[in-house]
Amino acid sequence: MTAPGRQCGDCTLCCKVMAIEELAKPVNAWCAHCRPGHGCMIYANRPAECRTFACVWLVNELLEEHWKPSKSKLVLTTSEDGLEVRCDPGFPDAWRKEPFRSELREWAVSGEAPDMTVVVIVGQRMTLVTSEHEFDLGIVGPDERIELEGTKVVNATVVKASDLEQ
Ligand code: SF4
Numbered sequence: 188m189t190a191p192g193r194q195c196g197d198c199t200l201c202c203k204v205m206a207i208e209e210l211a212k213p214v215n216a217w218c219a220h221c222r223p224g225h226g227c228m229i230y231a232n233r234p235a236e237c238r239t240f241a242c243v244w245l246v247n248e249l250l251e252e253h254w255k256p257s258k259s260k261l262v263l264t265t266s267e268d269g270l271e272v273r274c275d276p277g278f279p280d281a282w283r284k285e286p287f288r289s290e291l292r293e294w295a296v297s298g299e300a301p302d303m304t305v306v307v308i309v310g311q312r313m314t315l316v317t318s319e320h321e322f323d324l325g326i327v328g329p330d331e332r333i334e335l336e337g338t339k340v341v342n343a344t345v346v347k348a349s350d351l352e353q
C-alpha cells in the first residue's frame with residue numbers, strides 16, 4: 188500500500204532498472220511503453236508485474252523524501268535476504284553520494300544482527316555493503332547466492348544456489 192502523501196509523480200525509474208518478464212524487458216533498459224518522467228502509455232493494460240510492483244520509497248514513509256528514485260537515482264526493493272538498491276546505470280555512483288552512502292552503512296549495521304544484507308546493484312555488478320567494508324561481488328547471476336562468513340561479515344563470496352543446497 189502506498190504511504191500517505193507518496194505517489195510516483197514524475198518518477199518512472201523502475202520502468203528502466205527492473206526486468207519485466209511478461210514483456211521480455213531486460214534490466215536497465217527503458218520499457219518501450221514508458222515515457223520517461225511522465226508515465227506508462229499502457230497504464231490501464233500494464234502487466235501484472237507492473238501492477239504489483241512498488242518500490243520501498245513509495246510504500247514506506249520512514250524512507251525520507253530525498254530517497255525518491257527520480258531524485259536519488261536509486262530504486263530500493265526488499266528480498267528475503269534484505270535490501271536491494273538498484274542504481275540507475277546512467278548515474279552509477281549515485282549510491283556513493285551523501286547522505287545515501289552513510290545511510291546504507293547505517294542500515295548495514297542494524298541489519299547485521301537479524302542477518303539482513305544491503306546489496307547495491309549497478310548494471311550487472313553487485314556490491315555488498317557492510318558496516319566497515321564494501322565487497323565487490325562482481326556479476327551475480329540469477330541462480331547465484333551470496334554466502335557470508337561470520338556474524339560480522341569478514342568475507343563474502345558468490346556461490347551457485349545448487350551448490351548451497353548440497
Ligand atoms: S521507482 Fe518507485 S516511485 Fe518511481 S515509479 Fe517506480 S514505484 Fe514509483
Ligand code: SF4
Nearest residue numbers: 202218220221227237
Ligand atoms: S508496462 Fe508501463 S509500468 Fe510496466 S515497465 Fe512498461 S512503462 Fe513501466
